Amino acid sequence: MKLHVINTGFFKLDGGAMFGVVPKVLWSKTNPADEKNLCTWAMRCLLIEDGNRLILIDNGIGSKQDAKFFSHYYLHGEDSLQSSLKKAGFQASDITDNFLTHLHFDHCGGGVAYRGDDMNRFEMVFPNARYWSNEDHWEWAIVPNGREKASFLKENIIPIQESGQLNFVDLNNPSLTENFSFFTADGHTDKQMIPMIKYKGKTIVFAADLLPSVGHIPLPYVMGYDTRPLITLEEKKKFLEEAADNEYIIFFEHDSENECCTVRHTERGVRLDQTFALNEI
Incomplete structure (x- = not known):
């Protein structure tokens, strides 16, 4: 097994929204x-x-939305989905599986593109891949609540189903391969999936929006975007204690500086231990 970091660029979000009630x-x-x-x-x-x-x-976020949409998020950086795949020695057609932790636009927008200049027609960025979601989260996303409606964009989601490439994992058997399992978390959005990868005798957890960054490790640091913040608090506590007990390597999707970290038990609760790049494992 080999792992590759695929950087798709940076964006900006309001700090208060990202940290909720924390000053x-x-x-x-x-x-x-x-x-x-x-x-x-x-x-x-x-x-x-x-x-x-x-x-x-x-x-990643993709490129389908208009200039007004992207003006809110200040996309920047030299990396893109395609350039990072190429750097790893692959192209989009090589992907066999695209596992979507959840369907907010910054996590799934890069999987669907406009067909040429026609904004009414779509094509799949990974033509040979199965796109994986779960039935509960899919239903949550296609009939969105008022709070998340701006994050669940139909042009990112519906074409997956129309292409015939949509697949649902079995939540009663939460695994994709022998080395790839996952658990679900409901605080951020309903049935977000958090992958756990067995690698070199370690367990790497792709934290997605359960734990966006090193700065979110203290329990009260919960995003204002989360639909059920008290549930996030409980889920974080359980996960971080398990991560400290089992020496999990936490892989960050959103931390702009740190790819990975470990955590440890302290008198103040679970806290940051070490940060490092994935290729240092």
Whole structure:
């Protein structure tokens, strides 16, 4: 098995929204904001070579939305989905599986593209891949609640089903391969899937939006975007204690500086232990 970091670029979000009730004087120590109170976040995916399967977890924001939409998020950086795949020695047609942790636009927008200049026709970025969601989250996304409607964009989601490439995992048997399992979390959005990868005798957890960054490790640091923040609090506590007990390697999708970390038990609860790049494992 081989793992590759797939960087798809950076975007900016309001720091207050990313840290909820925590005061700026505290969260800005790890995530300093610019003059507009915006913090920089990564859209970092993970590519897994496992036997004859090439599995990509999430795919970034894509490029389908108009200039007004993107003006809210300040996309920047030299990396893109296609350039990062090429750097790893692959192209989009090589992907056999695209595992979508959830269907918010910054996690799944890169999987569907416009066909040429026709904004009414779509094509799949990974033509030979199965796109994996789960039935509960899919139903949650295609009939969105008012709070998440702006994050579930039909042009990112419906074409997956229309292409015939949509597949649902079995939540009663939460695994994709022998080395790839997952668990679900409901605080951020309903039935978000958090992958766990067995690699070199370690367990790597793709944290997605359960734990966006190192700065979110303290329990009260919960995003204002989360639909059920008290459930997030419980899910984080359980996960971080398990991560400390079992020496999990946490892989960050959104931390702009840190790819991975470990955590440890302290008198103040679970806290950051070490940060490092994936290729240092």
